[in-house]
Amino acid sequence: MDTESFVLPVLGVVEETADACSVQLGVTPEVEAHFTYRPGQFLTLAVPSEETGLAARCYSLSSSPVDGGPLTVTVKRTVDGYASNWICDNLKAGDSIRVLPPSGIFSPADLDHDLLLFAGGSGVTPIISIARTALARGKGKIVVFYANRDESSVIFANEWARLSAEHPDRLVVVHWLESVQGLPSQDQLKSFASHFASYDSFCCGPAPFMKSVSLALRELEFPRERRHQEKFVSLGGNPFGDVAELQKAEATLADADDHEDDDAPALAGPVRLEVELDGSTYEYDDWSGRETILEFLESKGLDAPFSCREGNCSACACMVLEGEVKMAHNEVLDEMDLADGIRLGCQSTPLTEKLRITYNG
Ligand SMILES: Cc1cc2nc3c(=O)[nH]c(=O)nc-3n(C[C@H](O)[C@H](O)[C@H](O)COP(=O)(O)OP(=O)(O)OC[C@H]3O[C@@H](n4cnc5c(N)ncnc54)[C@H](O)[C@@H]3O)c2cc1C
Structure with a gap:
């Protein structure tokens, strides 16, 4: 990137x-x-x-x-x-x-797959991009659940109507208005989603809405790889600065942390890393473990995703399939994300001598 x-x-x-x-x-x-x-x-x-x-x-x-x-x-x-x-x-x-x-990684891997899209308020932005693209290039069915405070706050109302009229056999948009129906409860969301249990789900909106959707989908046993979320948070820092200088400063800090961190067991030798990225698998056995996952992959010339480099956005999120890492900072992943093995590549250093991670899905 x-x-x-x-x-x-x-x-x-x-x-x-x-x-x-x-x-x-x-x-x-x-x-x-x-x-x-x-x-x-x-x-x-x-x-x-x-x-x-x-x-x-x-x-x-x-x-x-x-x-x-x-x-x-x-x-x-x-x-x-x-x-x-x-x-x-x-x-x-x-x-x-x-x-x-x-x-960012909030994007369907397969546009032909049936999609269950949840949006709340401004969370509709990535959702409409996904829907427009899947309608143009994919073959699957698309169901949109779009929650808003009231009718006047519905963004892209005309565009949703136009797309639904153009694709009656593929697109269904359900508008949920808090002014009429109250906030959608976890049970209501679960009942809605239960009709689309084989679809790939994408959800973006206010934190309580995303939590209810996530819990509903878990209860319906949507597997992790078919549950995608995008969190809207503000960046605290400035990713527009001199990135080379930033990396140098971060490496120095990482070295200092290494000496100070009593919780982390010292790793005797280099760390073995297997990483799935953009459909390919890469293996390395010379990671000192001092750099973060992101820094190490960049040093190998890989285009690993990132944006803020501060643990404030989820652009660099990856899933740990084997081994353990520690994160220096995390503002975006919640307990459920962590339980699912999701970690921020820009903040993670290894705790084990072998690590297997994926950025796919
Ligand atoms: C991946 C991602 C995608 C997103 N997509 C969207 C989207 O499509 N649409 C959307 O609407 N939002 C989106 N967001 C959210 C968006 O990035 C912002 O968080 C949101 O717009 C709120 O930012 P804000 O500055 O208005 O509010 P806040 O961040 O709440 O603004 C207040 C902050 O600004 C600081 N501040 C106050 N005055 C000044 C000043 N003069 N100069 C500098 N700082 C000041 C304050 O210290 C305070 O920290 C997304 C976020 C993420 C992470």
């Missing part, structure tokens, strides 16, 4: 609802190669700030990579939030904004 940032022109800003807007970005032929993306991925925007220089925030792409439309992110105002309000209040056609290329 790319570490370089790019300044892209703003082609237009579309008001979607009273508190959400879509920002369309231009990609010139010179930078096009950096902006190919999979549905469900996000961009990281550098929002100017007089206070801190910039505030880095991730925004999922609502556009589809296959329909020829402009690269588009959709931003919903967060009450008292800095970046989301700045974007909705200030950005306009003719401006430009610095972004990091697409990133």
Whole structure:
């Protein structure tokens, strides 16, 4: 994945609802190669700030990579939030904004598979990208459960109606309005999902909604590889800085930590790592174990996913299949994720002499 940032022109800003807007970005032929993306991925925007220089925030792409439309992110105002309000209040056609290329793993491996998509509020952004792309390129059925506070907060209402009318045999969209039905309970979500137990599920929305969906799907015994979640959190740091300098600083810190950490058993020799990434398997037996998984894979020239490098986003999430790691910092994975073996590659160092991990699925 790319570490370089790019300044892209703003082609237009579309008001979607009273508190959400879509920002369309231009990609010139010179930078096009950096902006190919999979549905469900996000961009990281550098929002100017007089206070801190910039505030880095991730925004999922609502556009589809296959329909020829402009690269588009959709931003919903967060009450008292800095970046989301700045974007909705200030950005306009003719401006430009610095972004990091697409990133993230919240994307179907197989667009032909039947998809069960759960969205709450602004969580619809990656969901509509996945739906648009699967309708254009896949063959499966798509069921969308979209929860909102009330009718006026439904983002892409017309687009969902248009897609449903165009694909009556493949797409069903169920709108759930809190103003009418109350918050969807775990039992209601479970009852809904029970009709689609063989589908691949993707869920994005407020934390309580995602928790209810996740518990419902677990009760229905959806296997881990068919349960995908994207969490919306704000980055604390600045991934736009000099990445080489950052890595050097992190390596120094990692060395210092090594001496101070009494909990971690010292590893006698180099660590053996087997990693599945982008459909290939790589094996190494010369990992000192001092660098994080991400740093080690980068040193081997692999394009391991990452964004914030701080444990604040889940772009670098991988699953530990064998062995154990410790994470220096984790703001996004909850107990259930950890129980499933998910870890953040940018924060994980090995505790065992053999480690097997996967970024697939
Ligand atoms: C993978 C991913 C995808 C996402 N996709 C979307 C999406 O598609 N749509 C969407 O709407 N959201 C999305 N989000 C959430 C988004 O990144 C932000 O978290 C959200 O917009 C809230 O950011 P905010 O700055 O408005 O609010 P907050 O982060 O709550 O803003 C308050 C913070 O800003 C700081 N602050 C206040 N004033 C200033 C200032 N002048 N300069 C600098 N900092 C200041 C404060 O210290 C405080 O920490 C996504 C998040 C992730 C991780």
